[in-house]
Amino acid sequence: MKVNVLAVSIALLLTVCAMRPQDTPSRWHSVRGVVINEMGRPAALATVYLKDVRGHRLRMKQTDRSGRFSFGLVNIDGDHEIYAEQASLISKRLLIPSSEPKHDVVVRLMLKK
Numbered sequence: 001m002k003v004n005v006l007a008v009s010i011a012l013l014l015t016v017c018a019m020r021p022q023d024t025p026s027r028w029h030s031v032r033g034v035v036i037n038e039m040g041r042p043a044a045l046a047t048v049y050l051k052d053v054r055g056h057r058l059r060m061k062q063t064d065r066s067g068r069f070s071f072g073l074v075n076i077d078g079d080h081e082i083y084a085e086q087a088s089l090i091s092k093r094l095l096i097p098s099s100e101p102k103h104d105v106v107v108r109l110m111l112k113k
Contacts, residue, residue, distance in 0.1 A: 042067025
């Protein structure tokens with residue numbers, strides 16, 4: 001009997017804690033987007049790089065046939081930069097400041113010579 005009361009009490013406590021609004025915003029956000037060429041067409045099989053501001057490569061993905069990519073959840077605790085390459089083409093490096101993300105990060109990268 002005492003074990004059942006204790007189990008129910010712990011379950012209620014965990015439920016109340018889970019329902020409390022979070023005091024700090026999540027630093028984990030989805031980072032995704034599309035890579036296009038200069039003519040505005042999707043760039044299939046372009047390589048997209050996500051780096052921290054010190055230049056350490058954190059993640060690398062290839063775009064699909066529609067030029068889309070997704071890194072899934074990324075910890076945006078510090079500033080990051082993102083860019084794409086394909087053969088001799090490269091996009092501008094976009095800064096993702098740690099103070100910016102309130103929601104998921106969606107970018108559009110254009111490849112140029």
